[in-house]
Amino acid sequence: MIDRRLFENIDWFLIVLLVFISLIGVLVIYSSSHYLPGRYYLKQLFFIAGSLVVLFLFLTIDYKILLTYSFYFYGFMAMVLIGMLFFNQFIAKESWIKLRYFQVQPSELAKIAIILVLAQLFSEYKKNHVSRSAVLASSGLVAILFILVALQPDLGTAVSFLPILLGSLILAGLKRKALVWILILSVFVGVAGWNFSLKDYQKKRLTTVVFPGKDLRGSGYHIHQSKIAIGSGGFFGKGFKKGTQSQLKFLPARHTDFVFSVVGEEFGFLGVAAILFLYYLFILRLFRSAAKSRDRSGVYIIFMVSLMFAFQVLVNVAMVIGLFPIVGIPLPLLSYGGSSLLTNFLGASLVLNVKMRRFVNI
Amino acid sequence: MKIEKNRFYEDLSLILNRTQQVSFAVSLLFLLLLFFFWKVQILDFKKYWTLSEANRTRENMISAPRGLITDRNNVILADNAASFKASIIRENCQDYNSSLEEIGRLLEIEKSDLKARIAKYESFPPFKPIVVKDNLGLREIARIESKRLEFPELMVETDPRRFYPFSNLAAHVIGYLQELSPEEIKAEAYKARNLGDLVGRTGVEKEYEPFLVGVDGKLTEVVDSVGRNRGEVGRVEPIPGQNIQLSLDFDLQAKATQLLEGKEGAVVILDPRNGEVLALASYPTYDPNKFISRFTPEEWMELIQRSDHPLENRAIRGLYAPGSIFKLTMALGALNAGVITEQTTFFCAGTTRFYGRPFSCWSKGGHGVLNLTEAIRRSCNIYFYNTGRRMGIERIAESAKILGLGEKTGIDLPDEKEGLVPTEEWSRSVRKTDWYAGETISVSIGQGPMVVTPIQVAAHTALLANRGRKVVPCLLKSPSQTQNQEKKLLLPDTAGKIRAELFEQVIKGMWKCVNEDGTAHAARVDGFDVCGKTGSTQVIGREKAEKLGKEIKTHSWFTGFAPRDNPQVVVTVLVEFGGMGGATAAPLAKELFDLYRKKYD
Numbered sequence: 001m002i003d004r005r006l007f008e009n010i011d012w013f014l015i016v017l018l019v020f021i022s023l024i025g026v027l028v029i030y031s032s033s034h035y036l037p038g039r040y041y042l043k044q045l046f047f048i049a050g051s052l053v054v055l056f057l058f059l060t061i062d063y064k065i066l067l068t069y070s071f072y073f074y075g076f077m078a079m080v081l082i083g084m085l086f087f088n089q090f091i092a093k094e095s096w097i098k099l100r101y102f103q104v105q106p107s108e109l110a111k112i113a114i115i116l117v118l119a120q121l122f123s124e125y126k127k128n129h130v131s132r133s134a135v136l137a138s139s140g141l142v143a144i145l146f147i148l149v150a151l152q153p154d155l156g157t158a159v160s161f162l163p164i165l166l167g168s169l170i171l172a173g174l175k176r177k178a179l180v181w182i183l184i185l186s187v188f189v190g191v192a193g194w195n196f197s198l199k200d201y202q203k204k205r206l207t208t209v210v211f212p213g214k215d216l217r218g219s220g221y222h223i224h225q226s227k228i229a230i231g232s233g234g235f236f237g238k239g240f241k242k243g244t245q246s247q248l249k250f251l252p253a254r255h256t257d258f259v260f261s262v263v264g265e266e267f268g269f270l271g272v273a274a275i276l277f278l279y280y281l282f283i284l285r286l287f288r289s290a291a292k293s294r295d296r297s298g299v300y301i302i303f304m305v306s307l308m309f310a311f312q313v314l315v316n317v318a319m320v321i322g323l324f325p326i327v328g329i330p331l332p333l334l335s336y337g338g339s340s341l342l343t344n345f346l347g348a349s350l351v352l353n354v355k356m357r358r359f360v361n362i
Numbered sequence: 363m364k365i366e367k368n369r370f371y372e373d374l375s376l377i378l379n380r381t382q383q384v385s386f387a388v389s390l391l392f393l394l395l396l397f398f399f400w401k402v403q404i405l406d407f408k409k410y411w412t413l414s415e416a417n418r419t420r421e422n423m424i425s426a427p428r429g430l431i432t433d434r435n436n437v438i439l440a441d442n443a444a445s446f447k448a449s450i451i452r453e454n455c456q457d458y459n460s461s462l463e464e465i466g467r468l469l470e471i472e473k474s475d476l477k478a479r480i481a482k483y484e485s486f487p488p489f490k491p492i493v494v495k496d497n498l499g500l501r502e503i504a505r506i507e508s509k510r511l512e513f514p515e516l517m518v519e520t521d522p523r524r525f526y527p528f529s530n531l532a533a534h535v536i537g538y539l540q541e542l543s544p545e546e547i548k549a550e551a552y553k554a555r556n557l558g559d560l561v562g563r564t565g566v567e568k569e570y571e572p573f574l575v576g577v578d579g580k581l582t583e584v585v586d587s588v589g590r591n592r593g594e595v596g597r598v599e600p601i602p603g604q605n606i607q608l609s610l611d612f613d614l615q616a617k618a619t620q621l622l623e624g625k626e627g628a629v630v631i632l633d634p635r636n637g638e639v640l641a642l643a644s645y646p647t648y649d650p651n652k653f654i655s656r657f658t659p660e661e662w663m664e665l666i667q668r669s670d671h672p673l674e675n676r677a678i679r680g681l682y683a684p685g686s687i688f689k690l691t692m693a694l695g696a697l698n699a700g701v702i703t704e705q706t707t708f709f710c711a712g713t714t715r716f717y718g719r720p721f722s723c724w725s726k727g728g729h730g731v732l733n734l735t736e737a738i739r740r741s742c743n744i745y746f747y748n749t750g751r752r753m754g755i756e757r758i759a760e761s762a763k764i765l766g767l768g769e770k771t772g773i774d775l776p777d778e779k780e781g782l783v784p785t786e787e788w789s790r791s792v793r794k795t796d797w798y799a800g801e802t803i804s805v806s807i808g809q810g811p812m813v814v815t816p817i818q819v820a821a822h823t824a825l826l827a828n829r830g831r832k833v834v835p836c837l838l839k840s841p842s843q844t845q846n847q848e849k850k851l852l853l854p855d856t857a858g859k860i861r862a863e864l865f866e867q868v869i870k871g872m873w874k875c876v877n878e879d880g881t882a883h884a885a886r887v888d889g890f891d892v893c894g895k896t897g898s899t900q901v902i903g904r905e906k907a908e909k910l911g912k913e914i915k916t917h918s919w920f921t922g923f924a925p926r927d928n929p930q931v932v933v934t935v936l937v938e939f940g941g942m943g944g945a946t947a948a949p950l951a952k953e954l955f956d957l958y959r960k961k962y963d
Binding site: 075126128167170171173217227228229231232233235244245248249250257260264269273276279280283284287288290291292293295296299300302303306310314317318321323359 | 372376378380381384385388389391392395396398399400402403404406407409410411414415417418584585586587592637709841949
């Protein structure tokens, strides 16, 4: 199934970047958790190795075949999430950080299901502008998983479905007017959600972004400490394992959601700029890969994967520096966590898959 | 390439174009984020660096122990005991009100008390710890420590606590401590002190406050986010206060206090050679241990309200008419002025009249004819009335001043009182009435408006014992502090003002007074040539008392020294409402002379 020509067309540079950023992640995770029991950095290494194997295995299956089975995959994910929901009723709900890292997260993998199912949905969509029925169909598909995941409750992951949906709609040709409508709608949903479904701690996190200095000991604490960590890093940083904010545990979720604050504190602006540059290189290369796709569905896949990465990186980095509410979105590749890592490797694998098969005859 | 593409593949240029637009937007967002990091990490670096340093370090004060106070034989009179205090740092409160409630419950303090306590220091910055409870018990400490992580605003520190092992012994000499008021802390003098610091309020604790107080140390520790200590980064050791050795003799002090028990009065024992105070007791007394606290306990309120004023140091602040003790001054003054000689005699018939008013002797039958030494021995009033009339008030007042009455002795204790030796000038300017000649007669036997303090009488007796050399009573023994020695040298002697040989004549009278069945015979100690004089001062004039038909007990005085040659010790005793000096004060003095002799002679 995989012949020499395919192998030659693998984008090795993308894989190198992917693994390189992940390995930097291991280093930062080590610095921020070496004093904790659990050896997170070793586990993360295993996750990288495992995810890399899965990435290559995934390459052997033509994405076209994956797309034909996408609805089954989607259905399976939905079932699992519903099952989880029932299961969740019977176990104590811990805080958002713990909850998301001490269990396998089907919600992360749901992103891949969404990408595949949307790509399949729009694979033959050749109109200049997207029709209402297509919008409803795609939104409906995403909405089901969104609700299931948000109910877990894992708002962060659920929110990261939205850029994927929006990306597919933009590609399909969303009109300006529709975009405006979506914005109005999201404001409406936001207000409604604020009043009816957001939990108190989630509301607090949102107000904190607007008024960061208001409550330094309460909900503003995390953002405040994160900003102190980053700001006190200065240009060169305090040095590896020398960040007081992280080593003395002033920083919350140091090896997970706030791993980038550790980068800021220990490696300074230099480290921040270098890592942002690597991400930028990686994401830009993902976007550019779209041009190498042999068909429409490939472009959709690549575009949605790129957006998935870009959204998570931008939101996480904006979050740690206090420009975005703490929604619990991990930094792709750098944050500790197997599910997130696997999902991102799978996403990259899909891009590589599309790219390497550009010359294959249909 | 493009042509080929179009031949085999569908046209994707439209959607590819859209991906490019989006990727451009993403690039812009990356740049924007980088700009924000630039702002936070480069432009605001200083601000965040300071914040992170403040986060990771905590400064704890290490209280410096106060200097110890010992007697002349190194018996510790004021010690320090290990103790702990709890403070609140308002800045660290998550929710001020609930925090107060929970801390109140933890420390078992009423919330209203806690609030009042904090309100007292409202005007200080919120990072300053406010002591809310001191002298914590071990159980309380354990309870607080176990909840340390829940209460970042609560701090427990060591607090070396003042402890007086002999409780009320010499309480008036040593003094006591109280918390600095918020106003005082703001003042320049206490700039280096912290909220809740204790300061000497009376006695030696106040007088030598600058020596006794140490310099607090500082401990800078690294702490983590929950306040756990992660090691030291800096330590400035506290400098303990200087120890102070007093001239007090523990045994004499204890004896003096014991003798006064149940009475109201004062005892002063001096070494006339150098002015060192061997004992200084005032009764009733109090236990300063009971209110060494930053708070005002009931004991304190009770003490300040009691009618017998236990907090008052009667030895330096009690004002009493000197009574017959003043006859010594009269004798010396008159001899010096030449108005009498040793041989001058007067006739005592028990009563006489001056300026149309009757004056009587304490002995109703009268003493008959007596000379000076006899008059002293038997404490005849009539003799000194006549002497006084010859001298006049101005010369009496002058002699009293020369002999150390009516002015501060300069003892190293705060708030000593001056007393009063009346003059015509005083009468006009202060009392706003004219001086009556009859008053001079009263003053001649130490009555009238004249008042002195027991310490003055003791210093005065030392001067007599020294045949004219004045000493300043002092409590400090440590040779390192020369301050007092210098003071002593600066003081003028009476030499030249009163001829030295005149002292011998008066001392002869004092010796007889004790040893030849005089009024002070109860103070006689075998083989220890005690010289002394008693006094019994009328609190109200005799006529008035008789009019009221009441038996008014007089204040009872004794002052004396021993031995007659080369005097080593002066003892002055005052018992309020003690009756006759010879009956009440002299026997007490005897016991003290006795003890001194056993110990030192």
